[in-house]
Amino acid sequence: MTSSFTPEIIDEINNRLKTANDAFNVAHPGESPERQPVHTVYGGAHIFKADTANKMGAAAAKHLRTYAPNFIDFAKMLELKGHEFLPDSMDEISSNNDQQRNEATIFAHTVYHRVLEKLEREPVEDFRIDFEDGYGNRPDEEEDNHAMLAAKEVAKGLASNSLPPFIGIRIKPLTEEQKIRCIRTLDLFITTLLENTTDQLPENFVVTLPKVTIPEQVTALVHLFEALESKTSLSSGSLKMELMIETPQSILDSHGNSALRTLVAAAHGRCVGAHFGVYDYTASTNITAEYQSITHPNCDFARHMMQVALGGTGIRLSDGATNIMPVGPHRPTQDKPLTKSQMAENKAVVYHAWRLNFNDILHSLKHGYYQGWDLHPSQFPLRYAAVYSFFLEGLATTSTRLKTFMGKAGQATLVGDVFDDAATGQALLNYFLRGISCGAITEQEAEATGLTLEEIRTRSFKKILQGRQS
16 A cells, blocks of 8 residues: 655654654753752751761751660651550560561561661751841841851861761842842852862752742852852853742742742753742742641642753752651750649650651652651651651562563563663652662662662663663
8 A cells, every 4th residue: 555645744744853852852851860968957057067967967867766766666656567566565576476466566676776777877868058047137247257157167078078968058039139139249259169179069069049939030049159159160051940930920920930940940950859849839829827838739739830840851859858846845954854734745746746747758758759858856757757758668679560560671671672662660769769868778678679779870771771781
């Protein structure tokens, strides 16, 4: 049968599609396989020190041991998987043939001790030195001084290897009221930092721009970055930013179109993340303080809009914070220890906040947000407990899925077919990469997928397939 399409028509359509498909693939490279921190800790610039992360870790570990001295107390309070099968105390732990109790014991023990190990090894994954809400409005001379002092402390931390694996600063917004102060702080901090590090930035350094509403604010920050790079020996493109999505105007622009892609495009490749601001966003949509929370439906809408607009672009998404701290109202002193009633009141307040923090984090994880904010060391144990239980609960099924998927992919390449579902394979692999990076999953546990450690460390499903094919 003679084709109805001439070679010229097919070539023309082929060329048009190639141009369009190539443009789409450039704009949507897929989810980045690079490590994403599970949280960002914010702290005022006026109190930041080179060893802040280590001190926070020690405080977090002390808090955990004070209110949950063993894994049974911890699991029951947070209602971890199988908590109902656990005994009431450590004294009742014994080897028996109750499979449900044994599985629950192993799970609770694993989560608790991996959290403790994390708090000792790497308590803070990402820290943002804050010149905005966590710092406030201060006299220019005072903020100038703090910008330079904080930069010198970062330089000390870089030299002593005490910085978290991710770090950066949050400047003030580029609004009419704050733009001059924002620019001055950025200049003083970056210039002072580079002077004290021989023009070296810490690894994974980023500048957070809050309350973004229009692309011109993003463009302005790009121009400031370019000026700083030309002034110093930083290579072009060294300075990166992340945007804070805190207003309805950041979701939809004045014409009713999605503003998110426009804001990211204005960064000219320098934007690496978009962070959702729960409390500013809910306040700007007229939600009263009593009902402002991560789980509010308004927040679910905004987060989903972020996922739809930025899906496949490689931009890392982060949720906000829970602003209820697990801190009791009573503090002991050297001369006056707490009474039994005061300790009981502290425990009640802390446990209530623990459950709230833990469930808020799980809400984010279940909605596909693997990063969030923490504001206080007492929140760290809940962050890691939620993340670890989330990954460990799905470990067996996801291992089976990836192992089966790898088999199908290998069969397709073996017979010469094109296996075009690499995005699903990378998503399954990313589950393990995220879990391994934060300490929830061990590399040995990931080997149950049939992958080798060498393959896992490539962080690329495509490279693994190419390696097996060759």
